[in-house]
Amino acid sequence: DGGITQSPKYLFRKEGQNVTLSCEQNLNHDAMYWYRQDPGQGLRLIYYSQIVNDFQKGDIAEGYSVSREKKESFPLTVTSAQKNPTAFYLCASTISSGNTIYFGEGSWLTVV
Amino acid sequence: EDQVTQSPEALRLQEGESSSLNCSYTVSGLRGLFWYRQDPGKGPEFLFTLYSAGEEKEKERLKATLTKKESFLHITAPKPEDSATYLCAVPNPNTGNQFYFGTGTSLTVIP
Numbered sequence: 226d227g228g229i230t231q232s233p234k235y236l237f238r239k240e241g242q243n244v245t246l247s248c249e250q251n252l253n254h255d256a257m258y259w260y261r262q263d264p265g266q267g268l269r270l271i272y273y274s275q276i277v278n279d280f281q282k283g284d285i286a287e288g289y290s291v292s293r294e295k296k297e298s299f300p301l302t303v304t305s306a307q308k309n310p311t312a313f314y315l316c317a318s319t320i321s322s323g324n325t326i327y328f329g330e331g332s333w334l335t336v337v
Numbered sequence: 338e339d340q341v342t343q344s345p346e347a348l349r350l351q352e353g354e355s356s357s358l359n360c361s362y363t364v365s366g367l368r369g370l371f372w373y374r375q376d377p378g379k380g381p382e383f384l385f386t387l388y389s390a391g392e393e394k395e396k397e398r399l400k401a402t403l404t405k406k407e408s409f410l411h412i413t414a415p416k417p418e419d420s421a422t423y424l425c426a427v428p429n430p431n432t433g434n435q436f437y438f439g440t441g442t443s444l445t446v447i448p
Contacts (some may be wrong), residue, residue, distance in 0.1 A: 227350075231380075231382075247444070255401070256434060260349065265440070267341075267424075267438045267439060267440040267441070268424075268436075268438040270435060270436075273434060275434055288395060313378075315380050315381070322428070322432065322434040323369060323428045323434070324366045324369075325371060325383055325386055326371070326383075326436060327383060328373075328380035328381045328382075329380050330379055330380045331378070331379060331380045334376070335446075
């Protein structure tokens with residue numbers, strides 16, 4: 226079945242460590258996104274990419290990095306520079322700008 | 338400033354008690370309004386897209402409507418399994434490749 230796969234579902238990070246969240250889609254979508262969701266707040270955009278080898282910062286890109294080497298894949302690295310990384314991270318994709326955006330199941334990151 | 342506002346923040350209904358959720362938007366040049374359902378600890382699940390004022394979409398006990406300033410998600414005779422957070426979103430009218438999300442309405446349906 227087509228969809229967006231995020232892994233791992235749960236991840237624990239020690240302070241000072243970088244961690245990478247995986248996002249893979251087999252929907253043949255051009256655009257991919259990373260959002261962060263905190264309790265009581267709406268979805269906040271971290272990074273997005275419209276085509277391979279190109280990506281743009283969203284509203285809260287500081288402390289995060291991404292790559293888009295393949296159309297299907299858009300991994301997110303949470304670096305040690307991100308001071309408050311504990312959150313629920315959502316990867317999403319859409320076939321093209323303005324069309325329905327679909328989400329993965331999310332990844333929980335906890336700093337210990 | 339373009340934005341999306343949802344109300345109420347939380348809603349508790351008795352099973353069978355119909356109600357409506359509101360999503361108001363201030364973007365100019367609407368390029369679609371999207372409704373999602375999100376269960377705890379999961380990603381949002383797409384429900385509906387509305388593109389023009391007067392448009393309506395239905396799915397089981399849910400019906401979404403759109404005016405020039407807001408959208409309503411009507412829930413008719415809800416069941417406990419309808420309990421979830423409902424999110425609405427609109428694309429940035431200038432670029433289309435970013436979305437403005439509301440903070441959601443948390444719906445609890447009591448048996």
